Amino acid sequence: xxxxxxxxxxxxxxxxxxxxxxxxxxxxxxxxxxxxxxxxxxxxxxxxxxxxxxxxxxxxxxxxxxxxxxxxxxxxxxxxxxxxxxxxxxxxxxxxxxxxxxxxxxxxxxxxxxxxxxxxxxxxxxxxxxxxxxxxxxxxxxxxxxxxxxxxxxxxxxxxxxxxxxxxxxxxxxxxxxxxxxxxxxxx
Numbered sequence: 001x002x003x004x005x006x007x008x009x010x011x012x013x014x015x016x017x018x019x020x021x022x023x024x025x026x027x028x029x030x031x032x033x034x035x036x037x038x039x040x041x042x043x044x045x046x047x048x049x050x051x052x053x054x055x056x057x058x059x060x061x062x063x064x065x066x067x068x069x070x071x072x073x074x075x076x077x078x079x080x081x082x083x084x085x086x087x088x089x090x091x092x093x094x095x096x097x098x099x100x101x102x103x104x105x106x107x108x109x110x111x112x113x114x115x116x117x118x119x120x121x122x123x124x125x126x127x128x129x130x131x132x133x134x135x136x137x138x139x140x141x142x143x144x145x146x147x148x149x150x151x152x153x154x155x156x157x158x159x160x161x162x163x164x165x166x167x168x169x170x171x172x173x174x175x176x177x178x179x180x181x182x183x184x185x186x187x188x
Contacts, residue, residue, distance in 0.1 A: 029099035031114050031147055036137030037100045044091040052084050094136055104185040110160040112180055114147050118155055119179040127178065132156070 032040070055077055062074035103115020112118055112132070119129040131144045132152045138144040145152050154166040158177050166173045 030094055030097045030134065030136065031099050031101050032134030032137055033115055034100055034102055036134050037095070037098055040091055040095055040098075040136060044088065044095065047084055047088050047091070052081070052088070055081050055084060098134075102185075104183045107182045107184055109182065110180050112155045112158050112177065114156075115182060116155075117181040118177060120155070120175045120177050123174050 058073060059077035059081060062068075062071050062077055065071060065074075068074045101114050103113070106113050106115065114132055117129060117131040119127060121127045129143055130151065131142075132147050132155070133144045135146040135148060138146050147153075147156075150168075151166060154164045154175070155177065158164050160177050160180050162177050164175050164177065166175055
């Protein structure tokens with residue numbers, strides 16, 4: 001069958017372009033730091049104002065060249081346009097339900113809330129430091145975890161010196177909270 005007569009699958013798969021992010025828990029807000037909110041908003045505006053118009057121009061030029069069935073610029077441009085539109089819809093939805101929470105509001109506190117950087121030790125004495133952030137802004141390689149992750153849920157509301165229980169596939173693990181830090185409030 002000629003590819004021109006095949007239909008792309010449709011559906012509400014907007015969350016597919018979230019980079020494999022787990023969905024938000026039902027009824028929960030999409031918590032994020034001010035920096036995370038700014039980064040997503042910047043990405044959205046860059047897609048809308050720069051990248052999408054550039055691709056539309058390429059597709060328009062390619063379409064004017066005639067036969068579209070074997071026109072690589074046209075085919076790949078249309079594919080990229082769909083990817084951009086899907087990402088724009090995803091970012092728009094996530095930003096619409098965003099609840100910006102400034103972790104610096106807790107500066108000086110020893111209790112764990114959203115935005116805390118926590119150093120803890122497991123029962124073997126191994127220490128690890130994580131920062132609790134929004135689901136759309138975490139960088140696992142930088143030691144950041146989502147506020148909906150099991151480790152974050154186990155640590156939230158604990159204080160320095162507390163022991164918490166983390167349920168793991170291997171069973172319950174006891175963690176001791178060693179240090180809790182928050183960023184300093186910005187002067188402005």
